[in-house]
Amino acid sequence: MTNTQRTLGAAAVIPIVAVALVVIFPNQQAFLAQIAITALLVLSLDLVVGFAGLATLGHAAMYGAGAYAAALYSLHVWAEPLTGLVVGILAGGLVALVSALMLMRAHGLTFLMMTVAITQIIYEIVNKSRAVTGGDDGLYGIMMQPLFGRFEFDFYGRLAFWYAAVVLWLVFLLLRHIAASPFGLTARAVRDDGGRVSSLGGGIFAHRVALYTLSGGIAGLAGALSAQTVQVVGLNTLSVTYSAEILVMLVMGGTGRLWGALLGALVFMMIHHYAAEVDPVRWMLFIGAMLVMIVLFLPKGLFGGLEAAVNRLREGART
Amino acid sequence: MNNLLEVRNLSKSFGGLQVTRNVDLTIAPGDRVALIGPNGAGKTTLVNLISGVLDPTGGEVMLDGSKVTALSQRQRAHRGLIRTFQITRLFHSMTVADTLRVAAIQKNGMTYRFGWGGRSADLIEKSVERVLTDLRLQDRRDNDVSLLAYGEQRLVELGVALIMEPRVLMLDEPAAGVPQSESHIIMDAIENLPAELGVLFIEHDMDLVFRFARRIIVLVSGGVFCTGTPDEIAANEDVRAMYLGEAS
Ligand SMILES: Nc1ncnc2c1ncn2[C@@H]1O[C@H](COP(=O)(O)OP(=O)(O)OP(=O)(O)O)[C@@H](O)[C@H]1O
Ligand SMILES: [Mg+2]
Numbered sequence: 168m169t170n171t172q173r174t175l176g177a178a179a180v181i182p183i184v185a186v187a188l189v190v191i192f193p194n195q196q197a198f199l200a201q202i203a204i205t206a207l208l209v210l211s212l213d214l215v216v217g218f219a220g221l222a223t224l225g226h227a228a229m230y231g232a233g234a235y236a237a238a239l240y241s242l243h244v245w246a247e248p249l250t251g252l253v254v255g256i257l258a259g260g261l262v263a264l265v266s267a268l269m270l271m272r273a274h275g276l277t278f279l280m281m282t283v284a285i286t287q288i289i290y291e292i293v294n295k296s297r298a299v300t301g302g303d304d305g306l307y308g309i310m311m312q313p314l315f316g317r318f319e320f321d322f323y324g325r326l327a328f329w330y331a332a333v334v335l336w337l338v339f340l341l342l343r344h345i346a347a348s349p350f351g352l353t354a355r356a357v358r359d360d361g362g363r364v365s366s367l368g369g370g371i372f373a374h375r376v377a378l379y380t381l382s383g384g385i386a387g388l389a390g391a392l393s394a395q396t397v398q399v400v401g402l403n404t405l406s407v408t409y410s411a412e413i414l415v416m417l418v419m420g421g422t423g424r425l426w427g428a429l430l431g432a433l434v435f436m437m438i439h440h441y442a443a444e445v446d447p448v449r450w451m452l453f454i455g456a457m458l459v460m461i462v463l464f465l466p467k468g469l470f471g472g473l474e475a476a477v478n479r480l481r482e483g484a485r486t
Numbered sequence: 487m488n489n490l491l492e493v494r495n496l497s498k499s500f501g502g503l504q505v506t507r508n509v510d511l512t513i514a515p516g517d518r519v520a521l522i523g524p525n526g527a528g529k530t531t532l533v534n535l536i537s538g539v540l541d542p543t544g545g546e547v548m549l550d551g552s553k554v555t556a557l558s559q560r561q562r563a564h565r566g567l568i569r570t571f572q573i574t575r576l577f578h579s580m581t582v583a584d585t586l587r588v589a590a591i592q593k594n595g596m597t598y599r600f601g602w603g604g605r606s607a608d609l610i611e612k613s614v615e616r617v618l619t620d621l622r623l624q625d626r627r628d629n630d631v632s633l634l635a636y637g638e639q640r641l642v643e644l645g646v647a648l649i650m651e652p653r654v655l656m657l658d659e660p661a662a663g664v665p666q667s668e669s670h671i672i673m674d675a676i677e678n679l680p681a682e683l684g685v686l687f688i689e690h691d692m693d694l695v696f697r698f699a700r701r702i703i704v705l706v707s708g709g710v711f712c713t714g715t716p717d718e719i720a721a722n723e724d725v726r727a728m729y730l731g732e733a734s
Pocket of ligand 2: 529530531572
């Protein structure tokens with residue numbers, strides 16, 4: 168395969184899967200929209216965990232910031248969706264930038280604890296600012312104007328799904344491009360050995376801040392999509408618990424490859440949806456067991472496992 | 487000729503342990519200076535102090551006549567002061583070509599580029615190819631560095647430094663761990679370094695030292711024990727007794 172073929176092939180995956188999901192689950196588009204938004208969020212998390220090599224329990228802070236900002240914007244300023252997405256990106260990016268200035272000199276456990284602390288602080292601020300944020304009631308009654316002034320958001324989430332899927336697709340293509348760029352290569356180098364990059368004259372602090380801010384912007388975008396399509400924003404979007412949940416999705420799918428983020432979100436959300444229907448209490452047990460199996464037997468996650476299996480089949484076909 | 491690098495009265499202590507004692511040294515363009523001394527003499531520490539990995543407890547480091555003692559390792563690298571590591575430090579998730587690209591990206595200030603277009607990207611590819619050819623690593627271009635033989639990893643470590651087009655290059659035991667069969671590639675690479683480059687190299691292998699060095703500094707217990715031409719050092723009874731004797 169040439170590079171161009173590979174790029175085109177990769178670009179086709181999300182549209183094909185999107186169409187397939189709509190065909191298989193025709194009456195579940197609101198749920199499918201949730202999957203696409205979650206996948207976008209997990210994708211942004213992969214920048215921090217996979218590309219920067221930093222384990223975080225605070226990623227929801229940027230997601231929640233984007234969600235609240237987009238909700239407030241649509242309630243009080245303008246209910247136009249696309250500018251709302253920009254507001255979400257800016258809010259998530261700003262929260263990321265400010266926290267990165269504190270976070271990015273820390274490592275390991277210190278870093279992890281600081282992500283938790285920052286997220287808790289933001290959570291409490293939003294909780295206490297009841298007049299603006301609705302406190303623990305959250306924000307509701309978000310009514311978006313038609314997309315491009317033409318397409319109405321329908322009750323069944325049909326538009327919501329395609330809207331979220333297209334955004335996910337574009338961001339995925341962008342991130343694949345960035346991953347292969349000088350910026351992306353430097354990010355991997357900083358993760359592998361930051362001191363070595365310094366010895367070559369690279370500024371690792373600024374680079375980490377930039378990467379974290381990019382990631383926060385995308386998380387904010389996902390938050391805005393969620394606010395616009397679910398039409399409700401609650402405190403849970405900002406929580407450490409939710410941060411942990413998306414980290415589980417990423418680890419299940421596999422870190423550092425972008426594909427793993429997509430696969431992890433899809434599988435987790437499907438299990439959540441169907442297992443919770445069967446047993447609303449013990450479905451987490453199933454997720455937990457699955458996570459243990461993956462960590463033990465598929466260190467590169469579901470995507471890594473899938474890739475290894477495909478390679479083995481190819482080898483087999485050749486001989 | 488003016489000195490590129492000048493070290494004045496440099497000292498370093500870790501707690502109560504003094505590992506660098508009032509070291510003076512100079513490197514001019516074209517210099518080939520060997521730094522030798524027994525294990526634990528403080529050779530690597532001296533390179534760490536000069537490159538900015540460690541802060542000295544006393545003394546100054548000057549580059550082109552101006553003090554850089556307060557500058558970070560990164561800023562010194564930008565001024566052309568580049569070092570390699572005694573124990574190879576490569577980017578373990580990368581291929582050989584990507585490892586070299588990372589160095590070239592830092593060198594050319596392209597860290598915040600989100601694409602590969604343009605003239606500077608071509609320059610990067612050219613310099614990567616040149617170093618791959620010089621070090622005879624063309625066949626290894628797309629191999630993961632972590633899967634290379636250690637000797638080849640040492641070559642990549644040297645390649646990373648070369649791609650930075652340094653003005654002062656400090657090599658910390660470039661041939662350590664390289665099998666005899668491959669060490670000539672390292673030697674050729676050192677031999678073919680740009681003439682105007684100032685080189686300080688740490689080496690235990692006396693054949694290498696006497697082949698390349700035009701000046702030798704003997705470091706003992708963190709201090710300069712003596713310095714001289716290879717002939718002078720070879721004739722020095724104290725050095726022979728203490729160091730060369732021990733090494734042979
Ligand atoms: N970070 C540190 N903290 C405490 N002591 C250190 C530190 N780094 C080096 N030392 C000590 O400083 C002394 C000099 O070490 P250094 O690595 O500079 O020696 P060297 O001449 O490079 O030796 P070798 O030939 O084995 O590489 C040693 O006694 C070492 O234990
Ligand atoms: Mg040493």
